[in-house]
Amino acid sequence: MRICIQGCQNGGMIDLQQTKMKINLSGMPLTSLVTLYSRAKISKEHASLFNDAKAVELVEQIDYCFSLLEKSGADFTLFANAARAMQLDKRVKAYIKEHPHVSVINLGAGFETEFYRVDNGIIRWYDLDLPELIEVRKQLLPETDRSTCIAKSFLDPSWCQDINTENGLFMIAGGLFRYFGETEVHQFFSLLADRFPGCEIVFEAESKSSIDVDGSCGAYGVGWNDDEPEKKDAMQAEYMKAFENAWKMFFPQVQKDMMIGALTTSTRPQSAKWDDFETWWDQLSAQEKGKAMSDFFFGFTCGCPLEDASEMTVWDNRITVVDQFPLFRGIPRDPSLSKSIRQFMDYTDEKGRIKIFHVRV
Structure with a gap:
């Protein structure tokens, strides 16, 4: 401190x-x-x-x-991040209502505070993340007699020995899986089926269309079809303004160089200065802009896109789909929300680009 x-x-x-x-x-x-x-x-x-x-x-x-x-x-x-938390909260609350003594584990917990939002006074809670992040988390959110931190990767099977599943297990993973490939995610679900048969897990999934190079702008599919030019241009302009601010004030030089170096477009900016980036951007085709923004989205693209939860049953026949629904289902398009937020909510759900999956293994 x-x-x-x-x-x-x-x-x-x-x-x-x-x-x-x-x-x-x-x-x-x-x-x-x-x-x-x-x-x-x-x-x-x-x-x-x-x-x-x-x-x-x-x-x-x-x-x-x-x-x-x-x-x-x-x-x-930013609203999409909160919306994901809203949907996971609903699922956890519904599950613990039926299973009040269950153990819940949040994979890739970061600084998530869901335990404080859903605690029924009985559940056993675990927050799992990488050691360097858990070290900070424990200082900000100290463990209690019912909440424990696990400083391990979710891909390290030894974490399975660190939890008490006497009263069952429910899991949440937020947006964790987008950072890993299908092989790694597949292996993880097979691990769950081997070690915790009957457990349930809820997580966010992006569709393949979220990372398609289609002239929209970003791995989250921020954009609209060509037959909706006004909406598409407005969303793209807002995204680019935010990206400009991030480039000038947020990204360190080493990250800018890394992002430019990882570009899959046929050309690259002459330097990491925003003016050079903007000149380069204006010369790109719509297709290349889509490709560039996928490359630039926090330096990541979704490693394991899924159109439908049923695709997971091909990985392992022990996986059963409980439910799946669009990210913003049931969240009011409140007039207090900005127009761009409400447009994004409608667009994302209409195109099925981001969903919440609930499965049992």
């Missing part, structure tokens, strides 16, 4: 009064701060839809310039 004296760059305020925790994360673990901030932001602005008081509290405790995330993330992508 330390006194926050650095503040934000570009004119941010410096706080000499409040004790905050300085954390340094990069790469995939950094996305945990993005999802944490998303939940806090939506909780403060749209509490009638979603309320994560613990996320708001954590954002206040962490010495990090969250305003960079505000500027570098389009509103609709």
Whole structure:
């Protein structure tokens, strides 16, 4: 713990009064701060839809310039993170209502605070993530007599020995699987079937169309069809503005170089300066723009896209589909939400680009 004296760059305020925790994360673990901030932001602005008081509290405790995330993330992508939490909460609450003593494990937990939102006072909860992230998590969210942290990769089968499944097991995985290939995800589900027959798991899945090179803009499928040019142009403009802010203020030089180096387009920007990037971008075809934005989406593309949960039954016949539904199903298109958020919700669900899968093994 330390006194926050650095503040934000570009004119941010410096706080000499409040004790905050300085954390340094990069790469995939950094996305945990993005999802944490998303939940806090939506909780403060749209509490009638979603309320994560613990996320708001954590954002206040962490010495990090969250305003960079505000500027570098389009509103609709931040809302999508909160929407995923809303849907997982509903599934966990429904399950523990029928199985009040069950053990629940959150895979790739990051700074997720679901335990505080769904706890019935009886369940046993486990949060699993990489050691460097769990080390920070335990300082911000100390373990309790019913909540335990496991500092391991979900691909390390030894975690199976660290949990008590006497009263059954329910699992959530959020957006974890998008960072891994089908082979790894397939092996993980076979492990579950071997070790925990009868357990259930809920997670987010992106469709193959989410990463298609179709002239839209981004691995989340942010865009509209050519027969809807006004909506498509508006969404693309907002996404690009957020990306510009991220490029100028959020991405370190080494990450910019890495992202440029990983481009699969026929040409690349002359340098990592935004002006050069923008000149290069304007010269790309619609197809290449789609390919570039897939390459640039946090440096990742979805490694295990799925159109339908039934595809998983081919991996292993012990997998049974309980349910699947669009990400924003049942979430009101509240007038307080921005137009771009409501458009994104409709577009994503209409095209089936992001879904929640619930399966039993």
